Amino acid sequence: xxxxxxxxxxxxxxxxxxxxxxxxxxxxxxxxxxxxxxxxxxxxxxxxxxxxxxxxxxxxxxxxxxxxxxxxxxxxxxxxxxxxxxxxxxxxxxxxxxxxxxxxxxxxxxxxxxxxxxxxxxxxxxxxxxxxxxxxxxxxxxxxxxxxxxxxxxxxxxxxxxxxxxxxxxxxxxxxxxxxxxxxxxxxxxxxxxxxxxxxxxxxxxxxxxxxxxxxxxxxxxxxxxxxxxxxxxxxxxxxxxxxxxxxxxxxxxxxxxxxxxxxxxxxxxxxxxxxxxxxxxxxxxxxxxxxxxxxxxxxxxxxxxxxxxxxxxxxxxxxxxxxxxxxxxxxxxxxxxxxxxxxxxxxxxxxxxx
Numbered sequence: 001x002x003x004x005x006x007x008x009x010x011x012x013x014x015x016x017x018x019x020x021x022x023x024x025x026x027x028x029x030x031x032x033x034x035x036x037x038x039x040x041x042x043x044x045x046x047x048x049x050x051x052x053x054x055x056x057x058x059x060x061x062x063x064x065x066x067x068x069x070x071x072x073x074x075x076x077x078x079x080x081x082x083x084x085x086x087x088x089x090x091x092x093x094x095x096x097x098x099x100x101x102x103x104x105x106x107x108x109x110x111x112x113x114x115x116x117x118x119x120x121x122x123x124x125x126x127x128x129x130x131x132x133x134x135x136x137x138x139x140x141x142x143x144x145x146x147x148x149x150x151x152x153x154x155x156x157x158x159x160x161x162x163x164x165x166x167x168x169x170x171x172x173x174x175x176x177x178x179x180x181x182x183x184x185x186x187x188x189x190x191x192x193x194x195x196x197x198x199x200x201x202x203x204x205x206x207x208x209x210x211x212x213x214x215x216x217x218x219x220x221x222x223x224x225x226x227x228x229x230x231x232x233x234x235x236x237x238x239x240x241x242x243x244x245x246x247x248x249x250x251x252x253x254x255x256x257x258x259x260x261x262x263x264x265x266x267x268x269x270x271x272x273x274x275x276x277x278x279x280x281x282x283x284x285x286x287x288x289x290x291x292x293x294x295x296x297x298x299x300x301x302x303x304x305x306x307x308x309x310x311x312x313x314x315x316x317x318x319x320x321x322x323x324x325x326x327x328x329x330x331x332x333x334x335x336x337x338x339x340x341x342x343x344x345x346x347x348x349x350x351x352x353x354x355x
Contacts, residue, residue, distance in 0.1 A: 013252065013282070013285065060072075072091065091107045092125075095107065104125055169199055169202075193221055196219040200215050200230060203233075204230075212229075224258070227247060227248075227256060231244045231247050231265045231269070232244075235266065235272065237272070241269040245266065245269055245273075263285075263286055267300045267301060268300065270304050270308070271307045276304070276309075276310045295321065295323055298317055298318075299331055302318050302328060302331040314331075
């Protein structure tokens with residue numbers, strides 16, 4: 001029997017309930033003086049005062065055509081007007097919304113004292129538009145720009161907010177730089193569950209199990225998604241799969257309702273450990289939910305039973321499935337082959353060819 005910090009009654013799992021543009025800068029600008037943005041049917045009257053510029057920019061930011069706000073940027077470059085920080089930040093937004101991150105980055109780089117909101121807009125823009133043609137590669141953005149933002153926040157002694165921290169965490173996790181993730185976590189005044197979940201997933205993917213467990217322990221406000229990250233991370237390795245079941249039991253004891261991700265991960269842990277008894281209990285819990293008829297659940301159960309040597313149980317699940325996918329058939333066929341029944345594997349294979 002697998003031990004857990006949660007209690008199992010009678011050996012059973014707990015039940016679940018059903019600045020900026022000087023002439024020196026312009027010459028090096030990403031937007032040349034003779035640059036014009038694509039024409040549009042909208043006529044733009046270019047204002048000359050800061051107040052007017054701000055109003056016009058805000059109009060385009062709030063409109064369905066933020067790209068028209070880019071014309072203001074061209075106007076500023078041609079006139080040599082030096083906008084204040086507020087206008088500069090507002091220049092960022094239309095570029096970001098239009099996925100023109102090179103222009104947005106130019107505005108950001110020429111800010112003498114970037115504010116927290118400027119950091120937020122810029123890094124969020126990179127993350128949300130990482131597939132845009134004007135965006136740098138993800139690894140370049142996260143390893144270079146992300147660290148620049150992080151370092152600047154520390155040096156400026158700016159109090160970060162939730163949006164910035166989440167963006168930094170996601171950037172480091174996606175680039176595999178989990179060594180920087182912990183630094184962000186220790187900067188946070190509150191342990192945000194979204195950040196914690198990203199950190200745990202990142203640590204688990206890099207094999208840093210102890211670091212993931214530390215983040216999990218330090219996050220006081222937990223939710224089912226956080227638990228899922230821990231269960232999934234533990235479920236993939238023989239050395240830690242038992243821990244996945246323990247975390248699952250703890251989650252049930254706290255009355256968290258499992259999701260499809262929960263069940264898929266815990267079934268995977270049972271497969272790794274070849275503990276079909278626990279797998280059967282999980283199946284019974286799945287049957288109390290609407291997830292039982294889901295093709296992914298059925299396929300996962302077939303794979304689990306087959307790997308545990310319970311080929312008859314695997315076939316029962318297979319036969320009761322309303323629909324099957326390639327993984328369902330493959331799991332069943334491989335199950336027969338690995339359990340010494342090649343004839344039945346061939347029969348099922350030819351049936352798959354007919355269907």
